[in-house]
Amino acid sequence: MTNNIAAGNARANAARGGRFPDRPAAPRLSVGFILAHRFTLCAFANFVDVLRLAADEGDRSRPILCDWAVLSDQMRPVASSCGMLVQPTERLGDPLKFDYIVVIGGLIDEISNLSPEYTRYLRQAAAAKIPLVGVCTGAFILQRAGLMDGYRCCISWFHHADFLEQFDGITPVSDQIFIVDRDRLTCSGGTSSAHLAAYLVEKHVGRAQARKSLHIMIIDDALRGEKPQPGIPLDFSTNDEVVRKALLLMQQNIDVPLSVAEMARRLGAARRQMERHFQNALGMTPTEAYRIMRLEHAEFLLRNTEQSVTEIAAAVGFCDSSHFVRAFKERRGMTPSVFRMG
Known part of the structure; x- marks a missing residue:
């Protein structure tokens, strides 16, 4: 009987972890990614690499302390804005499997082309109290889904005018690298996604693991969300x-x-x-x-x-x-x- 239970546990771990059947069944941080069509590759890569480097010791990249999955409605490869394709790893399912659902946006013109299946999934996750993360123009996607009402929202200064055009009466924050507002987290994209991921790793796994990830990625240290975006600040104050x-x-x-x-x-x-x-x-x-x-x-x-x-x-x-x-x-x-x- 004991052997049967052990074998069943091993199969369950193998099903969840692919070729890593010996990893613990419950990592400390689990993240599901939704990639918009023509998403920003560097924003996704920075985020997931912080998780990867924090998840294991040495350079073996085993998803032990953290795990992650790229979610899809049809399991087709998703094209990034630079043309590189990313293959999803699992279908949309139960959002309760994850601690966070992260939406990686990209080109403004592609935001409206997101499948309704993803919007339904995000609303299901929000109803289940799973924190939602908008990276780059992922915040636009959350806003269009009606999931940012009453929340502060971080947008890159590069897309500030686009946001004002699309969403009347809502002023985004464009002078911080990321914002954590209860169960909504948004960041401006690029390297700021590494700092937001490091914030989550520090919170759920440990500060040492967060620092390790950033140092291996040749990033000096974790930055707090209030750090100004490295663009050129607008010193001209006007409502025109x-x-x-x-x-x-x-x-x-x-x-x-x-x-x-x-x-x-x-x-x-x-x-x-x-x-x-x-x-x-x-x-x-x-x-x-x-x-x-x-x-x-x-x-x-x-x-x-x-x-x-x-x-x-x-x-x-x-x-x-x-x-x-x-x-x-x-x-x-x-x-x-x-x-x-x-």
Whole structure:
């Protein structure tokens, strides 16, 4: 009888863990992933690699302390935004199998193409009190499913304007890397997904395992959710939607600045109309605002990187370093080299 029970347990473990029948039946952290069509590969890879490295000792990648699965309605490979395919590992089933369900978003235009099966599954998970995680534009998917009402929501500054366009009356947080609001967790994507995963590992497995994962991934240490996103912060405070969208467009094109006419075209506004909005909202022209933003980003690079002045000049859209030095000195009263030494 005892042998039969042992054999049954071994089969159950093998069914859940694939080729690892000797692993414990109950890992401390279990995560189910839903990948949107054309999801962001780096956001998924960063998240799952933190789990993988925390789950075992050494470099054997056995899912012992943590486990994870890529969930699917039809088990077809899912294409990432870069074209790489990921094969799901199991069908949608009982969300109670997992401690968290993580939705990895990607291209904005693909969000509405998510199968209704996934939306039903997410609502089932929410009803069962399983915490839901939105990574990158995964927060858009949770919002569209009606699962973010009353919760704070973290969005990348890159997608801030897109969120405002899609969801009237809701202002996302775009100056933090992730937000934990009760049983909803959202993050801006990219490397911030590694920090959110490390937060979960520290909470459920241990701080040592979280630090180990990040160090192996050549990430200095875990960052708290309140850490500012590494984009360029918007220091221009305004509720003018035309100006806000234009400022975000400037952020996205800091190294190769757009002309005012091109920005107006992309925003569907006349150039003179956009200039009036800037004058009324900020008391300056779009060109002046763009210049300030580029020079502030140059200050960030001078303080936080070892790039040369010439490299920084190119990174913030100046055609040569002498032009950059003159503009910087005019704004700060000192050269970039002196500013860096201070």
